[in-house]
Amino acid sequence: MRILLILFLALSFWFFLDRLLKYLISLGQPAGTRGVSGKPRARAVEGDDMVQDPQCKVYIPLSRAVERKVGGETHYFCSEDCARKYIKNLPS
Numbered sequence: 001m002r003i004l005l006i007l008f009l010a011l012s013f014w015f016f017l018d019r020l021l022k023y024l025i026s027l028g029q030p031a032g033t034r035g036v037s038g039k040p041r042a043r044a045v046e047g048d049d050m051v052q053d054p055q056c057k058v059y060i061p062l063s064r065a066v067e068r069k070v071g072g073e074t075h076y077f078c079s080e081d082c083a084r085k086y087i088k089n090l091p092s
């Protein structure tokens with residue numbers, strides 16, 4: 001009889017989870033517009049653009065990037081080390 005009780009509890013728990021999930025999804029839909037406001041948070045500082053390090057492909061905020069002019073083009077690196085490696089590996 002114990003197994004039946006456990007089964008019943010598991011089923012009701014599953015049913016509860018299913019309802020909860022559907023409720024959360026219905027809540028999430030209007031929140032989709034709210035989620036957009038969370039996006040600028042990914043940027044370190046307001047108006048701080050993310051730039052990609054061509055050496056290690058990592059994204060860094062422009063204000064913290066190491067700036068190097070390579071062949072008339074400005075490149076941004078996550079570190080002095082990456083800048084050096086990149087310039088060293090450039091075909092010249």
Ligand SMILES: [Zn+2]
Pocket residue numbers: 053055056057058077078079082
């Ligand atoms: Zn790097």
